[in-house]
Amino acid sequence: MSPLLRFQDVGRSFLTASGLQTVLQNLNVELYAGEFAAITGPSGSGKSTFLNLCALLDEPSSGEVFFDGASTSRLSEDKLDRLRKQSVGMVFQHYCLLPYRSVLDNVLFRFRYLAMDKYEVQKLAWDALAMVGMAEHAQRQTNLLSGGEMQRVGIARAIALRPRVLVADEPTGNLDRKSAEQVMRCLKQLGDAGDMAILLVTHDESLLRFASRHLQCDSGSLSEASTMTTRSFHDSKRPP
Amino acid sequence: MTPHSQARSPLLNDIWQELRSRPGRFALSMFAMSLGMSILSALIAMLLGLEEKSRDLSKQLGTNVVAIFQEDSRAAHPLLPKHTSFLRSNYPNGEISGIRHGVETAGVFSGISIAGVEPAYFQLRDWQLVAGRLLDERDLRERKRVAVVSEYLLEQHQLALGMSLPLGMSALRIVGVVSNPSNAISDKLSDGPLAIGANTLYLPLTLEDLWDTREYQANPLDGIFLRIPDYDSADQALSGLQALLEQPDLALERLTWVIPSNLIDKVRKMQGMVALTVGAIATLCLSLGGTTLSSILVSNVRERVAEIGLRRALGASRTDITVLFIVEGCVVAVAAALVGALLAHVLLATELASKTGLPISLGISSLMLPLAMALLLGTLFSFIPARSAAKIKPAEALKFE
Numbered sequence: 343m344s345p346l347l348r349f350q351d352v353g354r355s356f357l358t359a360s361g362l363q364t365v366l367q368n369l370n371v372e373l374y375a376g377e378f379a380a381i382t383g384p385s386g387s388g389k390s391t392f393l394n395l396c397a398l399l400d401e402p403s404s405g406e407v408f409f410d411g412a413s414t415s416r417l418s419e420d421k422l423d424r425l426r427k428q429s430v431g432m433v434f435q436h437y438c439l440l441p442y443r444s445v446l447d448n449v450l451f452r453f454r455y456l457a458m459d460k461y462e463v464q465k466l467a468w469d470a471l472a473m474v475g476m477a478e479h480a481q482r483q484t485n486l487l488s489g490g491e492m493q494r495v496g497i498a499r500a501i502a503l504r505p506r507v508l509v510a511d512e513p514t515g516n517l518d519r520k521s522a523e524q525v526m527r528c529l530k531q532l533g534d535a536g537d538m539a540i541l542l543v544t545h546d547e548s549l550l551r552f553a554s555r556h557l558q559c560d561s562g563s564l565s566e567a568s569t570m571t572t573r574s575f576h577d578s579k580r581p582p
Numbered sequence: 583m584t585p586h587s588q589a590r591s592p593l594l595n596d597i598w599q600e601l602r603s604r605p606g607r608f609a610l611s612m613f614a615m616s617l618g619m620s621i622l623s624a625l626i627a628m629l630l631g632l633e634e635k636s637r638d639l640s641k642q643l644g645t646n647v648v649a650i651f652q653e654d655s656r657a658a659h660p661l662l663p664k665h666t667s668f669l670r671s672n673y674p675n676g677e678i679s680g681i682r683h684g685v686e687t688a689g690v691f692s693g694i695s696i697a698g699v700e701p702a703y704f705q706l707r708d709w710q711l712v713a714g715r716l717l718d719e720r721d722l723r724e725r726k727r728v729a730v731v732s733e734y735l736l737e738q739h740q741l742a743l744g745m746s747l748p749l750g751m752s753a754l755r756i757v758g759v760v761s762n763p764s765n766a767i768s769d770k771l772s773d774g775p776l777a778i779g780a781n782t783l784y785l786p787l788t789l790e791d792l793w794d795t796r797e798y799q800a801n802p803l804d805g806i807f808l809r810i811p812d813y814d815s816a817d818q819a820l821s822g823l824q825a826l827l828e829q830p831d832l833a834l835e836r837l838t839w840v841i842p843s844n845l846i847d848k849v850r851k852m853q854g855m856v857a858l859t860v861g862a863i864a865t866l867c868l869s870l871g872g873t874t875l876s877s878i879l880v881s882n883v884r885e886r887v888a889e890i891g892l893r894r895a896l897g898a899s900r901t902d903i904t905v906l907f908i909v910e911g912c913v914v915a916v917a918a919a920l921v922g923a924l925l926a927h928v929l930l931a932t933e934l935a936s937k938t939g940l941p942i943s944l945g946i947s948s949l950m951l952p953l954a955m956a957l958l959l960g961t962l963f964s965f966i967p968a969r970s971a972a973k974i975k976p977a978e979a980l981k982f983e
Contacts, residue, residue, distance in 0.1 A: 394977040399895060420899060427897020434980065438892045442603060454592055455897040 344411055345372035346506060346539045347396055352405035354391050365391045367562045369405065375506065378533035378540040380550050382567070383559030389543045390511055392559060396541050397509040398426045410506070427455050431500030433510035437492040439484040445471065445495050446480040452502045470502035471495075474528050490521025497528055501538075508532065510542045514549060526552040597910050600882075607878050612918045614874040615959075618867030619922025619952045620929075625860040627930055627948040629853055631941035636849040639842055647706050648820060649840040650827065651805045659833040660802035663787070666700070669808060672826055676810070679703035680803040682790050683782075694735070695782035696749075698790045704730070704760060706807045714743045714758035721757075721786040730758040734780035747783070752792050754785065856940070868955075871918065872963035879911055879967035883974075890971055891979025900972040907971050911964025912957055919956030923949045 352369040355362050365388045373379060373396070383389050394400035395407055398414060407414045409425060417425065431452075439448050449467040456463075471477040474494040484492060493513055500508055510529065514522035530552045533540045542553065550556055556567035601608050643649065652661050666680040679700035685693065697703075701717050712733055721728050731741060736759055746753045762780045785792070790801070810819040820841060827834055883890070890903060898906075927949070930942050 391977075394980075397895065399980070400975070400977040423894075423897050423899045426895070430895075432895045434892075438888060438980075440599070440889070443599065452896060454596075454893070455899075455902060 343374065345408075346375045346410055347371075347373040348408040348411075349395070349402075350406045350408065352395065352402045352407060354388070354395065354400070355403045365562055366395075366402075366564075369564055371557070371564055373507075373539045373541065375537040375539050376533070377555055378530060378553045379542065379555040379557055380553035381541065381543045381557045381559055381564070382545065382547065382550070387559045388562045388564075389559045392564065393509050393511050393541060393543055396507060397430050397432055398422055428503070429506040431503065431505035431508045433493070433496050433500045433508070433513045435512040435515040437484075437489075437496045439492055439495060439499075441485050442483060444481050444483060445476055445487070445498075448484055448495055449499045449502050452499045456503070466502050466504075467498075470498040473501065473532070474498045488521070489517050490524055493517060493521070493525050494528060497525065497532075501532055504538070506538060508538055508540045510540065512543050512545065514544060514546060522546065522549060593906065593909060594913075596906060597913050600910060601913070604882070607882075608914055611871070611875040611878045612914055612921065615868065615871030615915055615918035615956070616922035616925065618864055618869075618871045619919040619956065620926040621860060621864040621867055621922075622955060623919075623923040623926035623948050623952045624930060625856065625864050626951050627926065627942045627944050628856050628860065628940050630943035630945065630947055632849050632853045632856065634943050635941045636846045636853075639845040639849065643707075643840065643842055643845060646810045647841075648808050648810055648823060649805055650808070650823075651838040651840065652834070653836040653838055657835045659835055661804075661806060661834065661837075662802060665827065665832070665834070666803070666806055668832075669806065669823070669826065673808065676808055677702040677706050678806065678808045679706055680787055681805045681807060682787060682794065682802070683804050684794050696793050697782050697784050698787040698794075699784050700787050703784070703807060706809055710761040712759045712761050714756070716758050716760075717784065717786055722788050725788045726786060727752055727754045727789065727792070728757040728786065729754040730760060730784040731756055732760055732762050732780040732782065734762045735783070738781075749783075750792055754783070754792075760784075852940075868959060872915075872959050875911055875914055875960070876963040876967060879907060879964050880970070882910075883907065883967050883971040886971075887974060887979045887982040890974050891976050891982065894974075894976030894979065903972040903974075904968045907968035908961055908964045911968070912960030915956040915960030915963075916953060919952040923952045 349369045349371040352366060353364065354366040355364045357363075369392070381389050381392065391400065395402060398407075398409065401407075401415065409429070414422060414425075440451060443451075446467060449470055450463060452467070453463045468477060468480070471480055474497050476491065476494050476498055479487065479491065484495060487495065493516075496513070497510075500510075508529075513529070514525055517525060526549050529540060529542065532538060533554065540553075544550070558565050558567040650661070661680075663680055666678055670676070670678050679702040681700075681703065682698040684696050699717065700722060701719060704711070704716050714730075717728065717730055720726065729747060735741065736756075741747070741756060743756055743759060745756050747756065787803075808823070810823075820839065824837075824839065827837060893903060893906075927944055930944055
C-alpha cells in the first residue's frame with residue numbers, strides 16, 4: 343500500500359524582516375489513507391505550515407511532497423488547484439463560514455468551483471449534513487448557530503465531496519468540552535468509515551484518544567509521539 | 583441554497599450575496615459612477631442629436647440652396663431687390679427669391695413672423711402646397727393683399743382658406759396653405775431669415791410697407807435664397823456667386839453665405855464644443871466614480887482575505903478570483919450606467935432638454951454606449967484590486983480566518 347501523502351526531506355522557510363526563517367526542515371513523513379493523525383506541538387513549531395503543505399495550499403522550499411505517488415512540485419498551478427478542489431477538505435479553527443448564508447448554502451459552497459450535476463451536489467451536501475447531524479438545521483443562517491454547530495457545518499463542507507485528505511487546523515480550539523468531543527467523534531467516525539486520511543492539529547491532549555496516530559511537532563521537525571491514548575486506527579490498513 | 587440563488591449562476595450568486603452584505607458601500611460607488619454615466623448619456627444624446635441635425639440641415643435649407651445675408655442689417659449698402667434681379671440675369675434658369683422678414687408686434691398675430699417673399703421661395707425651400715395656391719408674379723406685381731400660411735398656423739389660429747386676416751390697418755386673404763415647413767434651423771444654430779418656419783405668414787415681397795414699419799433709405803432685403811443649378815459644381819457656383827456679389831461696384835458689405843456645408847460646419851463646431859465641455863465633466867465624474875469603485879473594491883479585498891483563502895482552499899484558481907472581483911466591479915458599473923442613463927433619459931425627455939436649445943436624440947445608442955463604457959470602466963477600475971486579490975497566497979489568506 344503506497345502512502346497517500348509522502349514528505350521527502352521537506353523544508354519550508356519564509357523570508358521575514360529579520361532574515362530567512364526556517365519553519366520546517368528535513369521532514370520525512372508518510373500518511374496513509376484511513377489514518378487519523380493528530381499533530382500537537384507548541385505555537386510556532388510549524389504545525390499549520392505542515393497542514394498547509396498537506397492541503398496543497400503551500401509549496402515546500404526544499405524537498406518534495408508526493409500526493410498519491412505524484413510529486414506536487416511538478417504539477418502546474420492549475421493541476422494543483424484541481425487536485426485541491428477534488429481531493430482535499432479543510433476544517434478551520436474559526437469555521438470560515440459564509441455569514442448570513444444558510445447552513446446548506448455553506449456546504450454547497452464546497453462545490454462552487456466544480457462542474458457537477460446540481461442534483462448530485464444537493465445529495466452530497468445533504469448526506470454530509472446528515473453525517474454531522476446538521477441536516478435539520480440546513481436552512482438556518484450560520485451566524486445564528488452555536489460554535490459547535492458552526493464547526494460541524496465546517497466539517498460537513500469539508501467532507502461533502504469525500505476528500506482523500508481532510509485537514510483540520512485546531513477545529514476544537516474555540517469550542518467547549520462537550521462541543522469539542524462531539525466534533526472529534528464526528529471526525530473519528532469519518533476516519534473509521536472510509537479511506538480518508540485525516541490530519542488534525544490540536545493543543546488539547548485529551549482529544550488525542552480519538553486519533554489513530556500522534557505526531558509531535560517541535561522546532562520545525564515532526565516525530566511520532568511515544569504516547570497514544572486511544573488507537574482506533576486499524577493496523578491492518580497500515581503497511582508493515 | 584435558496585430557490586433564488588439556485589436559479590442564478592454561481593458567480594452571479596456570489597456577487598449578489600456580496601452586494602447584499604455591503605449595500606451602503608456599493609450604493610456609494612454606484613452613486614458616484616451613475617452621476618458620470620448620466621452626464622455621459624446626456625452627452626451621447628446631444629452629440630447624436632447634433633449629428634441628426636447636421637444630416638437634416640441640407641434638407642431644411644433646401645436642396646442645393648444658397649442663402650445670402652448681410653451681417654449688418656443697417657449696412658450703408660444693403661442687399662436690395664436690384665441685386666436679386668442682377669443675380670436672376672446671371673442665372674436665368676435659377677430659382678431666386680429675396681426675403682424680408684419681421685415679427686408682428688401688435689394685434690391678433692402678435693409674435694408671429696411675417697415674411698415678404700417672392701414666388702420661387704416655396705420651391706426653393708421644398709415646402710409643399712397643401713391647399714389653395716402659392717404666391718405668383720401677379721401677386722407681387724399688383725401688390726395683392728394675399729398670404730400663404732402653414733398648416734400649423736392654420737390650426738393654431740383656427741384660420742381657413744379664403745379667410746381675411748387683419749394686419750395693421752389692412753386685411754390679407756389666405757390663398758394657400760403649405761405643409762408645416764421644417765423650422766429646425768430656427769434654434770441656436772441659426773437666426774435671421776433662416777429661422778422662420780411654421781409660425782410665419784408669407785406675403786408678397788412688395789407688400790412690405792403694410793407691416794414693416796422700420797425706416798430705410800432704400801427698400802432692403804434681409805436675404806436672398808438661390809438654388810445652384812448643378813449640385814456637383816456647388817463650390818464653383820458659390821465662387822461664381824461670390825465673385826458676382828462681392829465685386830467692388832456693388833459695394834455690398836459683409837455678406838454671409840449659407841450653404842448646407844456652412845450649417846454642418848456650425849453643427850460640427852457645436853458638437854466639438856459639447857464634446858469638450860460635457861465630455862470633460864463626464865470624464866471627471868467617471869474618473870471619480872471609477873476611483874471610488876476601485877477603492878471600495880480594494881477595501882473589500884482587504885476585508886475578504888479569509889474568504890479569498892477559503893475559495894482558494896476549495897480549488898478556486900487565481901483566474902477565478904480575478905474574474906470574481908472584475909465581474910463584481912462590472913456589475914456595479916453596469917448598474918450605475920443603467921441608473922445614470924435612465925436618469926438622463928428622464929431629464930432630457932422633460933422640459934429641461936428644450937431649455938438647452940440643443941437637439942437631443944434619445945435612442946438605444948444613448949443607453950447602450952454608457953453600458954459598454956460601464957463594462958470597460960468596470961473592468962479597468964476593478965482590474966488592480968482583482969489582481970491583488972488573486973495574488974494573495976491561500977496559506978497566508980487563511981491566517982486571517
